Amino acid sequence: SYDCWAEEQKENRCANWAAHTAHCVCPSAELLPSIISPLFLSDSRGQLGLGKVKTDTNSPQHLRSLSAIPLVQVAAGGEQSFALSVSGGVFGWGRNDRGQLGLGDTRGEGSSLSFSPSLISTLSQVACGSQHSVALTKDGQVYTWGQDSRGQLGLGKVKTDTNSPQHLRSLSAIPLVQVAAGGEQSFALSVSGGVFGWGRNDRGQLDRQTPTPVHYLNKRKTIHISCGTDHTAVLTKDGAVFTFGSGQYGQLGHNSFRDGLRPRLVAELWGAKVTKIACGRYSTVLKLMITNYTETFQLVPGAVSAMI
Numbered sequence: 001s002y003d004c005w006a007e008e009q010k011e012n013r014c015a016n017w018a019a020h021t022a023h024c025v026c027p028s029a030e031l032l033p034s035i036i037s038p039l040f041l042s043d044s045r046g047q048l049g050l051g052k053v054k055t056d057t058n059s060p061q062h063l064r065s066l067s068a069i070p071l072v073q074v075a076a077g078g079e080q081s082f083a084l085s086v087s088g089g090v091f092g093w094g095r096n097d098r099g100q101l102g103l104g105d106t107r108g109e110g111s112s113l114s115f116s117p118s119l120i121s122t123l124s125q126v127a128c129g130s131q132h133s134v135a136l137t138k139d140g141q142v143y144t145w146g147q148d149s150r151g152q153l154g155l156g157k158v159k160t161d162t163n164s165p166q167h168l169r170s171l172s173a174i175p176l177v178q179v180a181a182g183g184e185q186s187f188a189l190s191v192s193g194g195v196f197g198w199g200r201n202d203r204g205q206l207d208r209q210t211p212t213p214v215h216y217l218n219k220r221k222t223i224h225i226s227c228g229t230d231h232t233a234v235l236t237k238d239g240a241v242f243t244f245g246s247g248q249y250g251q252l253g254h255n256s257f258r259d260g261l262r263p264r265l266v267a268e269l270w271g272a273k274v275t276k277i278a279c280g281r282y283s284t285v286l287k288l289m290i291t292n293y294t295e296t297f298q299l300v301p302g303a304v305s306a307m308i
Helices: none
Strands: 003-004 023-025 040-044 054-062 073-076 082-083 088-096 112-115 122-129 132-137 142-148 157-166 177-182 185-191 195-198 221-229 229-236 239-247 260-265 274-279 284-289 294-302 303-306
Touching: 003 229, 040 284, 073 122, 082 122, 177 221, 185 221, 229 274, 229 284
Parallel strands: 003 294, 122 177, 221 274
Antiparallel strands: 003 284, 023 040, 040 054, 073 082, 082 088, 088 112, 122 132, 132 142, 142 157, 177 185, 185 195, 221 229, 229 239, 239 260, 274 284, 294 303
């Protein structure tokens, strides 16, 4: 069963998909690792990787340039996209005027681009914000690149941009299992379930210019983090969901439109076993464990309705 709350967005139907603002990247029905990547919606800055800039594409398009490469993950940011291969290599395409692709320059927009990570030999995950990216290596190191207007790179000083991967040394001694990126905020999750956040914090996103522990979640045993543009959701080991940040569109699921300055349990889900969470730009989607049947719902402040 899938539940969704906030702004009515029904595009989250593809397993292992990625979407941040106005474009989406997802595997085909065959899924991973033999991936065929349909991409759709806006292509204003080449974020669909089709080799030509179009206004939009309202149906999935096959990204043939990657069809022969075994991939394990895709990620979509504001106007940039990435694909991660089985061997840990990264391919990026789309907007690059702030170094979003990590190529070491600000050129090459509008086509599928190979990103050879000389500083990050093997990656296990890549996450995209609006104009920045965060990567986790197989040995647990974090690298960031792109725009740093609000400290979202975690380097301790605000810069206009960084067009090549930068090692986030402040987390180098902590064993990490996941990274997440929102509009201008970033997070990292440790093996023990600790959450570290950095970047924009004017809506209670709970982050700073350097990685800072989110103490309220210390004993919650977090197992997954997902970020929207200005809000964040975390999933705990026992299936509970906590949200914080902007509540402007009801995306926090607290039956209000107020911002959340610290993580708060989504009370409407009390007693339910949540197994997956995902944040869109102004929405939150989750998967519930239900015996014998699967149903999809949209939850907005004060109402629950089936998603068609």
